[in-house]
Amino acid sequence: MRWIRKTPELRSELKKLPEAMLWKMVVWRALRDCVNEDAEIRTQAFIWTSRNSRDLHEVCDLADFNAEHVAKAGAVLHNLGCVRGKKWLDETRRKTK
Secondary structure (H helix, E strand, O other): OHHHHOOHHHHHHHHOOHHHHHHHHHHHHHHHHOOOOOHHHHHHHHHHHHOOOHHHHHHHHHHOOOHHHHHHHHHHHHHHOHHHHHHHHHHHHHHHO
């Protein structure tokens, strides 16, 4: 889906589509799960965000996010733990709206 990044105008229009918002929420949910209180959910989310998988790159492309940044954010959140990680994620999300 590299064609999304071709022109700023097209990119701007695609960001408004409901499908783009859905994929953004998938990424945000995965990051939120990195600080979940349930250790199994937290571990699975960390594994998904930290692996340099095709799935991660495809979802990030559809969400118009940089997969490397998402992977770094997942690692940071995992290392911060539940309470501090949630605060960091909430602050970051507010800044990106």
